[in-house]
Structures are given as C-alpha cells and as structure tokens.
Amino acid sequence: MRKHASILQTLNIDHGELDACKRRQRMKVGFIGLGAMGSAMASNLVAAGYNVTVWNRSEAATEKLASLGAKVARTPDRAVQGDVLHSMLANDQSVRAVILDSGLLDTMDPGTVHINHATISIELVRQLAEEHAKRGLEYVAAPVFGRPDVAAAGKLNVLAAGKASAIEKVRPLLDVLASKVWPMGDTPERANAVKLAGNFMIVAAIESMAEASVLTQAYGVSAADFIELISTTLFASPVYQGYGKAMAEQRFTPPGFALPLGLKDVMLAQEAAHAEQVPMPLAGVLRDSLLEALADGAEGMDLSALARVSARRANLDRRNKS
Amino acid sequence: MRKHASILQTLNIDHGELDACKRRQRMKVGFIGLGAMGSAMASNLVAAGYNVTVWNRSEAATEKLASLGAKVARTPDRAVQGDVLHSMLANDQSVRAVILDSGLLDTMDPGTVHINHATISIELVRQLAEEHAKRGLEYVAAPVFGRPDVAAAGKLNVLAAGKASAIEKVRPLLDVLASKVWPMGDTPERANAVKLAGNFMIVAAIESMAEASVLTQAYGVSAADFIELISTTLFASPVYQGYGKAMAEQRFTPPGFALPLGLKDVMLAQEAAHAEQVPMPLAGVLRDSLLEALADGAEGMDLSALARVSARRANLDRRNKS
Amino acid sequence: MRKHASILQTLNIDHGELDACKRRQRMKVGFIGLGAMGSAMASNLVAAGYNVTVWNRSEAATEKLASLGAKVARTPDRAVQGDVLHSMLANDQSVRAVILDSGLLDTMDPGTVHINHATISIELVRQLAEEHAKRGLEYVAAPVFGRPDVAAAGKLNVLAAGKASAIEKVRPLLDVLASKVWPMGDTPERANAVKLAGNFMIVAAIESMAEASVLTQAYGVSAADFIELISTTLFASPVYQGYGKAMAEQRFTPPGFALPLGLKDVMLAQEAAHAEQVPMPLAGVLRDSLLEALADGAEGMDLSALARVSARRANLDRRNKS
Amino acid sequence: MRKHASILQTLNIDHGELDACKRRQRMKVGFIGLGAMGSAMASNLVAAGYNVTVWNRSEAATEKLASLGAKVARTPDRAVQGDVLHSMLANDQSVRAVILDSGLLDTMDPGTVHINHATISIELVRQLAEEHAKRGLEYVAAPVFGRPDVAAAGKLNVLAAGKASAIEKVRPLLDVLASKVWPMGDTPERANAVKLAGNFMIVAAIESMAEASVLTQAYGVSAADFIELISTTLFASPVYQGYGKAMAEQRFTPPGFALPLGLKDVMLAQEAAHAEQVPMPLAGVLRDSLLEALADGAEGMDLSALARVSARRANLDRRNKS
Numbered sequence A, B, C, D: 001m002r003k004h005a006s007i008l009q010t011l012n013i014d015h016g017e018l019d020a021c022k023r024r025q026r027m028k029v030g031f032i033g034l035g036a037m038g039s040a041m042a043s044n045l046v047a048a049g050y051n052v053t054v055w056n057r058s059e060a061a062t063e064k065l066a067s068l069g070a071k072v073a074r075t076p077d078r079a080v081q082g083d084v085l086h087s088m089l090a091n092d093q094s095v096r097a098v099i100l101d102s103g104l105l106d107t108m109d110p111g112t113v114h115i116n117h118a119t120i121s122i123e124l125v126r127q128l129a130e131e132h133a134k135r136g137l138e139y140v141a142a143p144v145f146g147r148p149d150v151a152a153a154g155k156l157n158v159l160a161a162g163k164a165s166a167i168e169k170v171r172p173l174l175d176v177l178a179s180k181v182w183p184m185g186d187t188p189e190r191a192n193a194v195k196l197a198g199n200f201m202i203v204a205a206i207e208s209m210a211e212a213s214v215l216t217q218a219y220g221v222s223a224a225d226f227i228e229l230i231s232t233t234l235f236a237s238p239v240y241q242g243y244g245k246a247m248a249e250q251r252f253t254p255p256g257f258a259l260p261l262g263l264k265d266v267m268l269a270q271e272a273a274h275a276e277q278v279p280m281p282l283a284g285v286l287r288d289s290l291l292e293a294l295a296d297g298a299e300g301m302d303l304s305a306l307a308r309v310s311a312r313r314a315n316l317d318r319r320n321k322s
Helices: A001-010 A015-026 A038-045 A059-068 A092-101 A124-135 A148-153 A164-177 A188-218 A223-232 A237-247 A259-275 A281-295 A303-313 A316-321 B001-011 B015-026 B036-047 B061-070 B092-101 B122-134 B148-154 B165-176 B189-217 B222-231 B240-248 B258-275 B283-296 B303-313 B314-319 C002-010 C015-028 C036-047 C059-068 C092-101 C122-133 C148-152 C164-177 C188-218 C223-232 C238-250 C261-273 C281-295 C303-313 C316-321 D002-010 D015-026 D036-047 D059-068 D092-101 D123-135 D148-152 D164-177 D188-218 D221-234 D239-248 D259-275 D280-294 D303-313 D316-322
Strands: A028-032 A049-055 A084-087 A113-116 A137-143 A158-159 A178-183 B028-032 B051-055 B084-087 B113-114 B138-141 B157-160 B178-183 C030-034 C051-055 C082-085 C112-116 C140-141 C156-162 C178-183 D026-031 D051-055 D083-086 D113-115 D138-141 D156-160 D180-183
Touching: A001 A316, A015 A049, A015 A188, A015 B303, A015 C112, A015 D123, A028 A038, A038 A049, A038 A059, A038 A084, A038 A164, A049 A281, A084 A092, A092 A124, A092 C082, A113 A124, A113 A164, A113 D026, A124 A137, A124 A188, A124 A259, A124 C156, A137 A158, A137 A164, A137 A188, A148 A237, A158 A164, A158 A188, A164 A178, A188 A223, A188 A237, A188 A259, A188 A281, A188 A303, A188 A316, A188 B222, A188 B283, A223 A237, A223 B189, A237 A303, A237 C002, A259 A281, A259 A303, A259 B189, A259 C122, A259 C281, A281 A303, A281 B189, A281 B283, A281 C112, A281 D303, A303 D280, A316 B113, B015 B051, B028 B036, B028 C148, B028 D002, B036 B051, B036 B084, B036 B148, B036 B165, B036 D113, B051 B061, B084 B092, B084 B165, B092 B122, B092 C188, B113 B122, B113 C223, B122 B138, B122 B189, B122 B258, B122 C002, B138 B157, B138 B165, B138 B189, B148 C316, B157 B165, B157 B189, B165 B178, B178 B303, B189 B222, B189 B240, B189 B258, B189 B283, B189 B303, B189 B314, B222 B240, B240 B303, B240 D059, B258 B283, B258 B303, B258 D280, B283 B303, B283 C303, B283 D259, B283 D280, B303 C281, C030 C036, C036 C051, C036 C059, C036 C082, C036 C164, C051 C059, C059 D002, C082 C164, C092 C122, C112 C122, C112 C164, C122 C140, C122 C188, C122 C261, C140 C164, C140 C188, C156 C188, C188 C223, C188 C238, C188 C261, C188 C281, C188 C303, C188 C316, C188 D083, C188 D188, C188 D221, C188 D280, C223 C238, C223 D188, C238 C303, C238 D092, C261 D188, C281 C303, C281 D188, C281 D280, C303 C316, D015 D051, D026 D036, D036 D051, D036 D059, D036 D148, D036 D164, D051 D059, D083 D092, D083 D164, D092 D123, D113 D123, D113 D164, D123 D138, D123 D188, D123 D259, D138 D156, D138 D164, D156 D164, D156 D188, D188 D221, D188 D239, D188 D280, D188 D303, D188 D316, D221 D239, D239 D303, D259 D280, D259 D303
Parallel strands: A028 A049, A028 A084, A084 A113, A113 A137, A158 A178, B028 B051, B028 B084, B084 B113, B113 B138, B157 B178, C030 C051, C030 C082, C082 C112, C112 C140, C156 C178, D026 D051, D026 D083, D083 D113, D113 D138, D156 D180
Antiparallel strands: none
C-alpha cells in the first residue's frame, strides 16, 4: 500500500483525482442525438472519462464518437441503460418520435436521470416531465446557449431545471459541457422558457441591426462601417459581433443558426407567451420578417439573412445601381 | 537657449509637448450648451489646456466651468468668436432657436468650424450645412455615443462627418473627448443617420429585454435572474448591462436616458427612414411602446421603464398577487 | 290518378312540390353539434322537411330539436347512418375528438357526404379530407359567415368546397341554410382558408375602429358620435355596425363573437399563413391586442372589447376624470 | 303686386324660393383650390346660385368654373373679399403657403367665415384657428369624406367644427355640398381628428383586404372570387367595394386616392396620436406598408396598390409561375 502510494506520488497522481476518474468510468452515460451540437457535447463527455454509449438516427454521425472511445448503440433503448441519459434532438417532432412515441421511457430503469438539452415547446416539456414522473424517472431540462464551436470548447452556458437532487447528481456532467451552469429551480419548463426568451432576443437583435444598417446604407454609410462601429462599442457582445460580421460580408451560408430554426424558436416563444397571456409585439414582427425571408428563398441561410429582407423592403438595390 | 533646454530637461518637459500646449492655449474654442453631456465635454477641453468660452441658457450651469478656468459669455455671439465652436443642444427646437433663428451664424468669422454634437433630425442637419456653407463656415456633424459618466472620462465614441480639412483641424479637440473618433465621410447627415440608427438599436434592445423578461417572469423566473444570465453571456455589452440592471431593480428614476428623449430619437429615425423610403417595422413598435409608457406616467423615467409597459400588457401583477 | 290530381289541385299543391317534399322526407340527414349556430341550422333543416337525426354532447341542447320533430341520437354513430352528415363543432379539439379519434368515420357508409361547417385549421381539414377519402366518404368543407340570428333566418353565406358531385348532391340542404352558397372549388381547404381570411378581416376592422375611436375621443369626440358617422357612411356594413354599436355603448357582454374565439381564428389564420409563407403583419398586431384583452379579463367578452385595450393603452380614463 | 304674384303663380315660382335665390346671389363666396375635389365643390356652389369667385395656382383649372359662371380672381386676395371663403388645398404645405405665409388673412374683413375643407395636421388647425381669431375672422374646419364623383353629385359627408353661429351662417353652403353635414362641436381640430381617424380606417381596411386576399390566393382562390365574396357580404360598403374592385382587377392607375396622400394622412394620424399619447399599433404597420409600396415604385398609384406589397412579401409570383 505504501509502495502503491509512493508510485502514485512518483507519477504525480493524487488519490482524489484517481477516485474521480474511477467514478466517471463507472458512471454509464447514454447520449442520443449527434448533430453538430450533440456530437461536440458527447465528445467532451468521452474525453472527460465517462463511459458513454451513443445513438443517432443516421449512423454516419456515430463514427467520430466511436473513434474517441464511445460505445455505439444500434437502437435507442440500448443507449438508455445507464445512470444518466443526455438527449440533444432537433425539435418537438424528433423528441416526440424518439423519446415519447417509441416507448423508450418504458425501457429505462427507475431513478435514471434524463437530461434534455433540446430547445422545445413548453407544452412538450410539461408532458415529458409528467411521463418521466409516472415511471420514476428524473427529468432535467438543460437547454444550452452557444454554437457548435462553443460546445466543442466545453464553454456552453447550460440552464438546468428539475429536482435539486437530480441536478446535483448530474452536475459533474454538466460542468464538463459548460463554462457556467445556471440553475433555474425545480420546474423544468422554466429552463425552456428562458431558452426561448433568449433566442427571441437574439432574433430581435439581428432584426434591429438589419433595419438600422439599411437605414444608414440609405444615407451612404456602408454596412461594414456601421456594423464595426456598433458591434465594438454599444453592442460589443457575441450576438452582435457574430451575426453582424455575416451581414457586413453579405455571407449568409453556411448557416451558423439556420433561419428556419430561428423562426421555429420565435414561434415557440409566441406559443409560450400565448399560454400565459403575455403580449410580445416584437415577436410578431420577427415572425413576419423571418417568414418573408423564407418566401424569398432563405431556407438554407443563416439568421443574419434578415438583412436581405430589410434591404428588399427599402429596395436598396435601386440606390446601389444608380 | 541651451540653458532653457537644460531647464526643460530638468523639468522633464520636451519641446513637442510644450509646443502642443501652446497651440492649445492659442486656439480659442467656444462651447454652447452645458447640460450633463456638454458640461462634461467642455470641462475636458478646459482641462486639456484649450482657451474655452462657454455659454448656456441658464447661467447656473456655467459656474462649474468658470471654476475650472473657462470664460463665460453672457450671450451666444460672444462664445463664437474663436476658431472653433462646439455645440451640444438638446434637440431640433433648441438648435433652431439658438443657432439658426437667432442670427448667430452671421456673427461668426468665415473659416470658423462649428462642431455640432446634438442628436437632431436629418432635415435640420441639411439646412444647417447649407446655412454654414453660404457664410463660408465649416460644419462638422459630431454626435456622440456615451452617457455623462463616459463623457466625463473622455471616453465617448465620437462620429465625425464633414469636409476632411475641417475634421483634420478639429481632430485634436475630438480626441480629447473620445476614446475613438469614427470618421463618416464628408456628408454631415451621415453621422446623424448613424447616431439615430444606433439609438434606435438601443431602444430595440431594451424593448426586447422587457418582453423577454416578462415572458420568463410569467413562468416564475425572476427578472434579476433572467437579466443576469443574458447580460453576462449572449448580451454582455454596455447597453444590456446598464438598462438591464435598472429593470432588474425596478429603478426607473432618475433617468440615465430619459424616456421622452428615446421617443424623440425613435421618431427622428422614423423621419429619416421616411425621407429615404426605408420601412422599419421594429421602429413602429418601439414608438407605440414608448407612447404607452408616457401615457402611463413615465415622463420623468428612464428608457428602461419600457419594462413597465410589457408588465402591464401581460397584467403581470395578478400573478404576483396570487 | 285523375281524382288524386284534382284533389291536389283543390289543395293547391303541385306535383313538383310534392315530389320535392317526399325526396326530403326520404333523405336521412345527421346533424352533430347543437351550439347556438348548429341548433339554428338544424332547426331549419327540420322545418324544410328533412328527416333529421341530431346528436350533441350535452343532451339539453337536443330538446328544442326534438320538439321540432328531429330524432335524437344517444351516440354520434347513430346520427351518421343517413345519406348526409352535417357537423358544426366548436374547434379543432372537438372535431378531432368527436369525428376522428372516436372511430366515427368507420361507422359511416361509403358514399355518405359529410358537410363540415366548423371553422378549423387547414392542417385538420387536410387530414379529414384524407381520412374520408380512404373510406370512400365524401368531405365537403362548408364554413359559414353569419351570427346565430342570421343562421336562424336561413340567411347564412355558406362557402362550399369539395368534389362537385358531392356538393351538387347536398346543394338543396345548403340552400335551406343560406342566402347564398359560394362554391370554392374541389379542394376542401380553400373554403377554410377563405373563412379564416374573412374572420381575420373582421378582427382587423374592429381593431381599426377601436384605435380610431380612442384617437377621436382623445380630441373630445364621443365614441358614439364617431362610430355613428363612420358606420353609416364609409363603413356602412354589418361588421362595423354590429361591433361599432357594442363599442359605442360599452356593452361587451354577452358576447356575439366571443373574444377568445376571435383569437383562435386569428391564430389559425397565422398558421395557415405560416404553412404557405405568407407574412401578415396586421395579424401579428391583432393577436397581441386580443391577448392583452384576455390578460385584462376579457375572457367572457365580445370581440368589440378590443376597445378596452386601446383605451387602456392611451390611459383614456385620466382624461375623462380630469 | 297682385299682378306680380299671379305671374309668379303662372310661372310656378313661390316667394320662398325666390327669396332664397336672391339671398344666394347676394352672398359673395370665395373658393380657393380647384383640384379634382375643389373644382367639383365650387361648381355645385355656382350651380346653386351663389356669387362665387375662384382662385387656383394654375390657371387652367379655373376655365371650367368660369364657363359655369364663376368669377376668376388673378390673386388669392381678390377671392377672399366676400362673406365666406372656402378653401380646399392639398396639404399642410399648401395651406401654409397660400393662407398663412402670404398674409392673406390680413386682407380679409372681420366677420368673414373661412371654411377649410383640407385634410391637414391638428397642429396647423390650431394655429389657423388662433390666427383667424386674432383678426376677428371665423374659422370652420370642414373636412369631407367622398371622392371627386361624390363631390360632383353634391353627396359628400361634410364634418363641421367651429363656432355655432359661424356654422349656422354657412350651413346653406355646406348643404349644397353634402348628403349630410356632421356637426362636431366648436373646437375646429375635432373635425380634423375625425377626418384623420376615418382615413386611417380606410387604409387599415385596404391593408387587411390585401393581406387576406394574398393568404387565400396562396390557397388557390382568385383575388376576384375572394373580394366579391367579402365585399358583397360582411363588408358590403363603399370602401371595400371601391378599393376591392381595383385589387381584383390589378388596376392601380390612375389613382382614386393616391397612395402618397394615404401615407401623408396615416402620418398625420400618428402625429395627432402622438400629441395626445395614443398608441395606434395598426397605424405603424400601415405606415411601413405604404412606405414599402413607394420604395417599390407606387408613387403614382392608388392606395389599393398595397396589394402589391402583400403579394411581394409572400413572393406570390413563384406560385403563379409554377
């Protein structure tokens, strides 16, 4: 024993770290949904030493994870037989299909904690919470702020709402993914309401930048000049800088935040607002601007393509031509 | 001469600095309009060594400047007999009254540069530029971003549009006021269009924060929690942090940016947009929210009082009571 | 035979009428949904001589029909065993529950024509059309314009979309209900799109009247004077006159067109618009005004209670008090 | 005398009529502004037997009136030397130029009644009322509803606000122009507020028809079919029928109500609303839709060209092409 200790000392490993490492290896973690976000998040969990089993609808996405050391499940039910399940699916439809309608919850052991990172409707969160509770499963709503590169760096802002004991249990996992974990109380839907409100604000910021930029262009100021000014002074923050750059460069593909997903989120915010009788006049404007962008062919573009709508409304081209 | 040089060396003063200092003392600068902003700006010019003569409608505001070493003019025409005139008046009405209708321009020497820092309408800027040109006066539009505390620290963002030679001449003065000077070309109205667009974006940011915050409050998340989250992550920039703090604390007086002035600026942005046929749907919403705030008694409040409008629309109180 | 004819002559009955009467008695008609509208419509069908069997969730509503000569079914499936089924249910939820999820369609004979008068979503219409087609049933979308008193007078405007042969077959029934039948082609959803567009226009008309009336009140013109003027001149039509009267008299209960149903219809119009990427900026404003009305307690009021929202926004009371 | 009476009897003329006729000939009436509306109105006054002197900026428009028997004044001051002055000028600018800045009021005899039919800003009405009062002149605000053909038929709806005695004096003249005169009290601006509110409602009706029509077109219903339905049922009134016809036929020139004038009136309504702190969310939407129409080249078109904006937003053409 002494000898063992001295070897550890020689190797510069302390007992605490070793124990934590072993705990991680013993913790079996499932991860469902390996899009750009999910893949980056699951990779970090593997890298942190967790025993991770992944599943994804299309198998291609699982290869990278397998190469990092994750187990790959052929069916979702084989990915959920651990202590914790993460899921990062695209929208209400996917979550309903994979989690609810498939009967997956019936295959999970009581006590399992399901951490749902998806941006989904309040209505679905409530239904999920209920269905988990019925089966003795824990449900933690944990939507995240951050793009894939932020996820890859383990620097997400992770919201977390659910039973305190469940959050405590999975806290080390969330810490792997996050620069900061933001507890939102024990009602899961709160985390989702905050996520929808945040995404609404992102779209509002982009629309305001689009309208302001077209106004100043009409007076002869280039989009690049205007956006450099406002995004390094009053609005020196990630949202304005990221989307502003795309606007200044008129580069709307490939999408960072796909415009149709932005519309989906604004509509989910409107639904959430409707359920609680909260008028949100800006949301109505955003919905229509996004719809107008889609009608004009922005299906595959980034949210910053809202700039195209503002420019078209003002018929900005006629000025540039003359 | 050698002796003189060695004294300077002993005193650790170099020739360049001395020359610059003398140049400043020789440059006669007028400053009209000593509100919170103008007072801070003029003080910095005095501190930098310029020979400053100030005028203000109410004399009380001139005392501080006098104590710092400025000359005080009894009438505006005595303040404009230098090389450069700064003016920082509240709105179109004041600028018309003090600068145009008073005949002040006729008392100025040809070649004088007038630096107008006010946030005014495009229409008035065009008229001012024309009236200055007629008389051989130089007009530089130089609206600023920053509150009084930023002005006091000499850290404003100063836009500058006008003839290049005129801007070059007054550049040292602007550098005293600014953390950065943003040249906007030789058409004065461009600087004002950018200023109006920026203020429009500020109001849009506040309205979006107000709506989002009421949505999340309806789901049980406190305004303080929500605003801390978004203003330290996605929107970690001065505008969201400053107004967000006021919202979180429900502290709307005294105003930093008075709500009626915010409405004035949104309406000026709408006017500028109208003149160039630029639809701005968000601006329409902001105008009505601000008007609703005024109708509900926010005359003396800060722009962040838009949060009261959102809360009233959703009848948020009934929830808090129950 | 001759003798028979002479008796008919004596009785002033001609063969054509008699035949039509007999045809009606032979035609078995089901009617599901006896709210204010459905009850008035079914009554007219009975009065016209059809052999009508009615069903309603709450039995109370069936008594009046029974007293007029209708048969009353205990369960929906007993009401649908005729040649034609009318249904007039309140919303998507009721239609799904009673028609789709109940298995009712499986109990109907191939060839039966189902005339659905409900104002429902495009999505549900498409699903209904498909489910009927699968089973060899005919689906005619026949939403109506008109309030209960108009229905009672048999003066509805009835839209009708579906297979031409099916519409022809039921045309005599529609004629009983309508002052005019408006054929909308063979795609059922078209009739529903028109109905939603019409209801959207009704709400827009009311909101515009509310805003205009508050503006003129702020200048000292009474709501009654303003509304009399516009609703007997420029806008001398049923919608402005009906809702205008309620506004002028500040009488918002009992509802003619319940405000929550108006919100439902505006949201269905928005959904229909979203599916086809049609921006509708007015619809966004209407949604929020209606939501604001509900947040302020207008749950049981008429659509004309939008006037309360406009008045509150302008804080009109402070003027009236002073 | 007896003989005279018997002649009158023979000629079927009664004393009352003769006296009224003589009174009219004795009343000297000035009329300034002979656009499409003014020309029709002045013609009716001449036809009714009044002694009318007209003035118009461009002389061409005076010829028709001269041929009907009006006197033509070379300068405005010669047109105002009667008992009553009508003016029907295009906008604030014209009214300011012709009535206020020209010194015209100083040439009028105290007691003269000026009936201003123009649709102008509240602010200008207040100023006009004050300037008239100072000089002992009576000011009656009498904006009208109705297009040129209605004016020609003497069937306008004429609002009238001003001192009761002044209105009484000119009532016979207004009756010549109107199917109905609507007294609006003694504060002139009230009549203008009502006029602006009415025009706002007209634009709102058109925009709602445009949006609804594009929605139904997206579902395959022709604009003609939809507009026939709604404008002969729910909205069977002049506004919907007139503008609806233009929309159905896609015929936007020549303008009945020119789109730029519609924008002017919406903006005047917004100004009036701003002055009294009345939020009008629909007005904001209308302003932007009109601006978008102008940016797309609708300068010379009718208000019904709002349909083009709705269609472009939804990119309706792609459907029609496919």
